[in-house]
Amino acid sequence: MDISVRRGDTLWYYASMFNLPLRLIIDSNPRINPNALTIGQTIRIPGYRSISYQIQRGDTFWKLATDRNITLDALYLLNQNINANNLQIGQSISIPSRVTSRVVFGKQAYDSSTLGQDLAELFRIYPFIRTESIGRSIMGKELTELLIGRGSQVVHWNGSFHAQEWITTPVIMMFLNDYLLSLTNQGAIRGLQMNPFYDRITLSIVPMVNPDGVDLVINGPPSGPRGEEVLELNNGSTDFSGWRANIRGVDLNNQYPAKWDVEAERKPDQPGPRDFPGYQPLTEPESIAMAELAGNRQFAKMLTFHTQGKVIFWGFEGLEPPESETIVNEFARVSGYRPIQYVDSFAGYKDWFIQDYRRPGFTVELGKGTNPLPLIQFDEIYQEAIGIFLASMYM
Structure with a gap:
């Protein structure tokens, strides 16, 4: 106003x-x-x-x-x-x-256009949100980072690295809306007053890392040559519900130089719907933007939200700091999710972040079932995630 x-x-x-x-x-x-x-x-x-x-x-x-x-x-x-x-x-x-009620309605097919509309409305109501363009996708869609708070400690969240896991974006956005409501109405979330967090930390949020892929899963292939190419990568099928990669067929969460060569040996060697790590690390504009952001912001801790399994991965090759275990145990307590320290999978954003920065990094696998998770699970997933969001701010 x-x-x-x-x-x-x-x-x-x-x-x-x-x-x-x-x-x-x-x-x-x-x-x-x-x-x-x-x-x-x-x-x-x-x-x-x-x-x-x-x-x-x-x-x-x-x-x-x-x-x-x-x-x-x-x-x-x-x-x-x-x-x-x-x-x-x-x-x-x-x-x-x-304003005392949400403007973000997460329980819907949530593509990049819906995200853009919700961001515009939040910016109008809450002009203390700062925004940065950290890059653009293959198809030129802006990759937006949101910054909220005054604190020197930066806590980072991101969603939709994988296209079919787009439900992570509205989960993040709805919690962000609740946080903003609490700040301006001086309210609490699960008994915690939010205003002290605004002074103590700065939230860095990239709600949709892979907008081209999300739009592909939800809306189908775009018109023009890019649409023709992606149809060919999908073996001619117009069903993109199983698509994880970006629009060029590269799995963005297999793009990081953290044992990338190990992943490359056992993953597909050509672009496709899922798992292709690229011909070398950090070839895609989306993965490059996220790597540069970590360097620029120097996150104190980082959470990347995926689906599914109700588990939280928190280690990489023994390089995770000791406090990571304390933090993940709190995440488990407030969500019911199971902590897993090591897994035989590499080259992810969490792996690279731990390797290069030796700070707490977590891959949170929301919900359980077959991706893309059905919207009927949204309310349950959101309630489980609230405790993780809060714990990442106070731990």
Whole structure:
């Protein structure tokens, strides 16, 4: 919600008026000097929408403010050109409305277009979210990183490395929405107040690593030469439900130089729906972008969300730090998932992260069944994942 500064207004006053943490207002207006507001300057207020209302018989600003549990001055602030003492029936005014419910609805086929729509709405309501473009997919779709928080410790989550595992993206997005709601409404998730986390950590989130692959699984092949090529890679079948790779037939989670040569020896040697690690490590723009992001952000810990199995992989060749075991045991406690230290599979993002940075890295396999997991499992998966998200923030 945008407002216009009046004489004598301060960000502190707005925080009090709208019952918001001051730091969220400051972070929503990064180009504004908090100590030097100017009359007429536009300020963004997070966690609110401005809604249009038509004056009814008997309405006054006092009545409207009382009925909606908002301050009288909030109405004056949003309606500076309105004569409050001479309201006319049918006249349109603006009323601030606190956002108290989700705008992300995860229980649906969630392609890159749906993600883009949800991100745009979250950015409008919560302008303290920072975004970075970390690269583009083969088909030119932007790979977006979200940054939330002020802390020096960066905790990273990502989803949809594998196309058919796209359900991981709406799970991440719905928790993000709940976190933002808690910050702006000063609420709790499972008894934990969220505002202290905003000051202590910075969340780095790439909700969809493989947008071309996700769109392929959900919507079918694109038109043009790229669609023809991918149909050929899929043996002419228009059923892409089993597709894991990017649009070029490379498995993005087999692309990392962490015993890549071992994987290459036993995996397909040509592009296809799944498991092809590429002709060498880090050939794909999506995997390159994620590798560069890890170097730029220096994550304190990293969680990559996949499906399925209700297990959490947490080690690589004995290079994981001692605290990884403590953390994964907490993940197991709050989710019911089984920790697995080592597995005979290499060249994944988690493997490479542990190898190169010697910090806690985890592959969380959400849900159980045959990929792509059916949406009927979504609510159960989300409830299991909540504890993992929270634990990754406080451990």
